[in-house]
Amino acid sequence: xxxxxNRRKEPxxxxxxxxxxxxxxxxxxxQQASSYFSHHRKxxxxxxxxxxxxxFATLMTxxxxxxxxxxxxxxxxxxxxxxxxxxxxxxSARITAYLAEGxxxxxxxxxxxxxxxxxxxxxxxxxxxxxxxxxxxxxxxxQDELDYLDDNPLPHTLLVTPGQSSRTANGVQTxxxxxxxxxxxxxxxxxxxxxxxxxxxxQLLSRAAWALAILLSAAVVLVIGNTVRLSIxxxxxxxxxxxxxxxxxxxxxxxxxxxxAWFGLGGGLVAWVLLQASLWWLSGPxxxxxxxxxxxxxxxxxxxxxxxxxxxxxxxxxxxxxxxxVKRHLDDIDPGEIAGG
Amino acid sequence: MIEFRQVxxxxxxDHTALRQVNFGLERGELAFLTGHSGxxxxxxxxxxxxxxxxxxxxxxxxxxxxxRLPRRQVPxxxxxxxxxxxxxxxxxxxxxxxxxxxxLEVMGVPARDIGRRVRAALDxxxxxxxxxxxxxxxxxxxxxxxxxxxxxxxxxxxxLADEPTGNLDPQLSADIMGLFAEFSxxxxxxxxxxxxxxxxxxxxxxxxxxxxxxxxxxxxxxxD
Numbered sequence: 001x002x003x004x005x006n007r008r009k010e011p012x013x014x015x016x017x018x019x020x021x022x023x024x025x026x027x028x029x030x031q032q033a034s035s036y037f038s039h040h041r042k043x044x045x046x047x048x049x050x051x052x053x054x055x056f057a058t059l060m061t062x063x064x065x066x067x068x069x070x071x072x073x074x075x076x077x078x079x080x081x082x083x084x085x086x087x088x089x090x091x092s093a094r095i096t097a098y099l100a101e102g103x104x105x106x107x108x109x110x111x112x113x114x115x116x117x118x119x120x121x122x123x124x125x126x127x128x129x130x131x132x133x134x135x136x137x138x139x140x141x142x143q144d145e146l147d148y149l150d151d152n153p154l155p156h157t158l159l160v161t162p163g164q165s166s167r168t169a170n171g172v173q174t175x176x177x178x179x180x181x182x183x184x185x186x187x188x189x190x191x192x193x194x195x196x197x198x199x200x201x202x203q204l205l206s207r208a209a210w211a212l213a214i215l216l217s218a219a220v221v222l223v224i225g226n227t228v229r230l231s232i233x234x235x236x237x238x239x240x241x242x243x244x245x246x247x248x249x250x251x252x253x254x255x256x257x258x259x260x261a262w263f264g265l266g267g268g269l270v271a272w273v274l275l276q277a278s279l280w281w282l283s284g285p286x287x288x289x290x291x292x293x294x295x296x297x298x299x300x301x302x303x304x305x306x307x308x309x310x311x312x313x314x315x316x317x318x319x320x321x322x323x324x325x326v327k328r329h330l331d332d333i334d335p336g337e338i339a340g341g
Numbered sequence: 342m343i344e345f346r347q348v349x350x351x352x353x354x355d356h357t358a359l360r361q362v363n364f365g366l367e368r369g370e371l372a373f374l375t376g377h378s379g380x381x382x383x384x385x386x387x388x389x390x391x392x393x394x395x396x397x398x399x400x401x402x403x404x405x406x407x408x409r410l411p412r413r414q415v416p417x418x419x420x421x422x423x424x425x426x427x428x429x430x431x432x433x434x435x436x437x438x439x440x441x442x443x444x445l446e447v448m449g450v451p452a453r454d455i456g457r458r459v460r461a462a463l464d465x466x467x468x469x470x471x472x473x474x475x476x477x478x479x480x481x482x483x484x485x486x487x488x489x490x491x492x493x494x495x496x497x498x499x500x501l502a503d504e505p506t507g508n509l510d511p512q513l514s515a516d517i518m519g520l521f522a523e524f525s526x527x528x529x530x531x532x533x534x535x536x537x538x539x540x541x542x543x544x545x546x547x548x549x550x551x552x553x554x555x556x557x558x559x560x561x562x563x564x565d
Contacts, residue, residue, distance in 0.1 A: 031451055032449060034451065035449045035450065035451040035452070036449055038451070038452060039446065039449060237430075237432055238432055238434070240430070241430055241432060241443060242443065242447060243416070243419075244390075244419065244424060244430070245419065245420070245424075245443050245444035245447050245491070246416045246417065246418075246419035246420035246444065246447050246448065247416060247447040248413070248416045248417075248447075249413070249416075251416075251447055334392070
């Protein structure tokens with residue numbers, strides 16, 4: 001802006017030349033950028049085309065990568081499904097408190113009210129001994145045998161549903177401890193044992209899944225690295241000439257990095273297909289098994305977001321593998337070897 | 342345009358390829374570099390291409406001292422130097438056009454300009470009609486001319502040639518030399534390594550002669 005008064009004083013031709021100069025620099029920049037992107041497009045297309053030209057080898061690499069990626073992802077999906085089961089169960093966990101034998105119905109009602117006023121408790125249901133006996137009589141099929149008893153052997157019982165804030169393994173345990181300390185409570189039962197075992201098991205499995213994921217990712221990087229190394233060897237002449245005519249390292253690297261990313265894309269897609277196929281194959285038996293356990297357990301598949309993440313991760317791994325190979329081998333190819341001694 | 346100041350290149354303790362070489366080439370000058378094989382011709386060309394670095398002394402191309410040039414700057418220097426090889430280093434997996442286009446692609450020239458400039462270079466060497474052919478289908482002389490087209494397609498100020506007529510008969514060699522002379526007339530500095538003494542003497546140009554790494558003659562009005 002400060003230049004404009006000066007500019008007005010210049011002879012028209014000089015002004016013209018300068019503004020033309022400014023225009024050309026600007027358009028040169030834009031041209032540079034557009035040719036940069038068009039080169040990227042060209043290289044991406046070209047490396048995809050090269051993979052297409054060796055379909056068998058490409059498919060093999062994709063499959064190896066797909067299997068290696070599908071394994072840990074399958075394990076993680078299974079874990080996610082199991083965690084769904086345990087969290088569903090935690091929310092429905094109820095604490096059963098058996099009261100001491102001498103406790104009267106009135107005392108039991110006071111206990112119920114006390115517990116109900118606790119903020120950590122959602123609901124308390126009192127089952128008096130007579131109701132309990134009736135229930136037992138009808139559900140156990142021991143009707144006649146129970147008639148021989150002179151006395152009702154059952155105590156009053158409180159069924160405690162933990163509040164929203166206490167629906168965790170720890171919260172339930174604190175509540176159990178509290179109820180156990182109350183006067184007149186004989187025994188407290190909560191079936192948290194198997195839940196904890198399941199939690200411990202899913203934690204162990206999730207560690208194992210991560211370890212497997214890391215190991216297999218490393219394997220994928222090495223496989224792609226080796227494949228790209230071979231393609232570097234195949235294109236040795238081209239690399240030499242490109243370096244000779246002033247190709248930067250980035251220019252020489254680019255096709256191989258794209259090759260790695262395409263391997264990754266194919267591997268990710270194969271992994272997705274494998275996962276969907278095994279899910280479909282397993283869904284019938286899983287449903288039957290869950291039905292037997294009266295559970296609504298289902299194997300969850302990959303969400304669209306997770307599918308995208310899987311494919312992007314696979315492409316990154318492929319790219320990384322290619323990068324390792326390129327780093328190791330491109331520097332070895334030096335145009336100095338063209339010209340003899 | 343090219344200047345060597347006391348340049349020494351030692352490969353091992355017992356093998357010295359160049360010893361204190363001094364010379365300068367002006368813009369538009371055409372000179373021959375000659376000597377027995379092993380006299381250091383290729384080493385001298387490699388120093389200009391920054392394929393090698395001097396053990397001592399300075400190599401200056403286009404006003405830039407190459408000794409201290411960082412490695413990642415090297416490609417940009419090479420874009421200003423066209424090179425022609427005896428075995429022409431053409432790629433046989435692509436057409437003549439694509440071979441010649443390589444230096445432009447490396448520089449990021451837009452596609453529409455590439456077409457125009459590649460055809461101009463091919464026209465210059467008389468091979469415009471063969472742009473779609475594979476270099477394998479061409480004769481030795483034609484292949485060499487494709488190599489020259491590739492070397493000059495981005496109009497470099499410096500053109501190096503390493504035994505460009507090594508495999509060619511005298512008539513073809515003379516044609517090629519004629520091409521180099523035309524480039525020097527438009528301001529390109531041309532340095533041709535050759536042991537074809539007869540051809541060199543015919544042309545009567547400045548000749549740098551190497552013997553066991555020493556510059557024994559730089560006749561024709563050189564700098565030193």
